[in-house]
Amino acid sequence: MTLATDGMTNDSAATGAFAGVSGGEVRDYVALLKPRVMSLVVFTALVGMVVAPGTVHPVIAFASLLAIAVGAGASGCLNMWWDADIDAVMTRTRARPIPAGRVPAGEALTFGLVLSALSVFVLGVVANWFAAGFLAFTIFFYAVVYSMWLKRWTAQNIVIGGAAGAFPPMIGEAVVTGTVGWPTFALFAIIFLWTPPHFWALALLKSGDYARAGVPMLPNVAGPDATRRQILLYTLILAPAALAPVALGTGGLAYLLVAVITGAAMVILAFNVHRHREGEAAARAAQQLFAFSILYLFLLFATLLAEHAFGLYAAVPGIGR
Amino acid sequence: MSEEKKGVVLTAEEKRRQRARSVAIAWALAALCVLFFVVTIAKLGPGVMNRPL
Known part of the structure; x- marks a missing residue:
């Protein structure tokens, strides 16, 4: 039998709240x-x-x-x-x-x-x-x-x-x-810049939860309006940054098309979050951005996968490999 | 004192779960063995099997 307090330092474990036989x-x-x-x-x-x-x-x-x-x-x-x-x-x-x-x-x-x-x-x-x-x-x-x-x-x-x-x-x-190298550093940058608008959209919806837990998420610390501004700022940087694989020759025509269309959609949804600040409309805007951000990242990466693994890569004129 | 000697007595449900966990660990270890075997063949090539005893 193992006790839950083995090696633990955080509060819940220190009090043995979750101790017991493995079940x-x-x-x-x-x-x-x-x-x-x-x-x-x-x-x-x-x-x-x-x-x-x-x-x-x-x-x-x-x-x-x-x-x-x-x-x-x-x-x-x-x-x-x-x-x-x-x-x-x-x-x-x-x-x-x-x-x-x-x-x-x-x-x-x-x-x-x-x-x-x-x-x-x-x-x-x-x-x-x-x-x-x-x-x-x-x-x-x-x-x-x-x-x-x-x-x-x-x-x-x-x-x-x-x-x-x-x-x-x-x-x-x-x-x-x-x-x-640079090709995957560009992918790193995309996910890195995508994370704040994605999680802050969720944090806007769940700010009560985070406040109860004492986690200093941006809506609880800086307020929902500052969070909406940050979401918009990050999205405005993310959408053009998602074109970096094209500039590096990693993304082809299909990727360019997907990145431009879905990037524009992300920016529109982020503007919606920034605009709607009260009531049901605000919650819906945050929910829509959160849900679409998942699809956005999936589509960007799925397109790269299709281009490279299934031979769909067509070079963007003047840029390609 | 006799109570202490018995140690932790598992209920039937706890025994079932313990067995399920043990089986899962066994499958994971078996999968790891297969994985290492296949990776060895992939890295060294099938020629590694072709040698005098």
Whole structure:
């Protein structure tokens, strides 16, 4: 039997609130890995692999993606372990395995640490140690820099912490080439700039939740109007930045078309969020931006994947490879 | 004292869950073995199997 207080320092664990015999179902341990985040990480890392200058054996690519996925899951698990006290008071997260009492916190910590070490080791052996080191750094950045340090300290938490979610394309390139270059740095920049408008749109809708949990999200610290201004500013930078792959020759005509159309839609939705500040219209605008931002990122990366993996790449005149 | 010697007694449901977790770990380890085998063949090539005993 493992006690939940093993190695814990945050409040919920210190009081032993989630202590107990392990009684979780297998699906609870799967939930600790944040499967939806994992799928996004796998997808963006795969795109990083296909746009990288070089090739990799499909078996090595598959095994590397598996290691990256497990690494992402491990960091999600460590995040849930650390944030169990916050999750317990937020409606969106209180049914998670640790606050719901289905998995003892100490077990989640062990699970996260073991999977972190395993994923880094497997990626190092299967691909190369630069990629493995990058994965280890990403896990550290998400679990320690974002979760333990930034999240409860500054309203810029998701701006800086967003880097952790933006690294996977670069890890994907590192698997193929053993290094990183501009094409995947551009993909990093897109995800990095996409994160604030995406999460602040959600924070506008869930500001009561974050206030109850004491998390200094921008709407709670600077107010909803300042948040709307920041969302618009980031979106105005994001839309043109999403054209960087075209300038670098990574994105072709299809990507250019998708980036321009969906980028314009993002800007319109961000303007809507900025304009509608009261009542139902304000909530609807934030909801629409949040939902579309997911589709936006998916379409950008799916187009790059289609261009490179399925031979749909057609160079933009005067720019192409 | 006899109570202490018994230690933690799991209910039938807890035993079922423990078994399910153990089976999941076994599958994961088996998958890892297969993965390492396939990766070894991919990295070294099938020629690694063709050598005198």
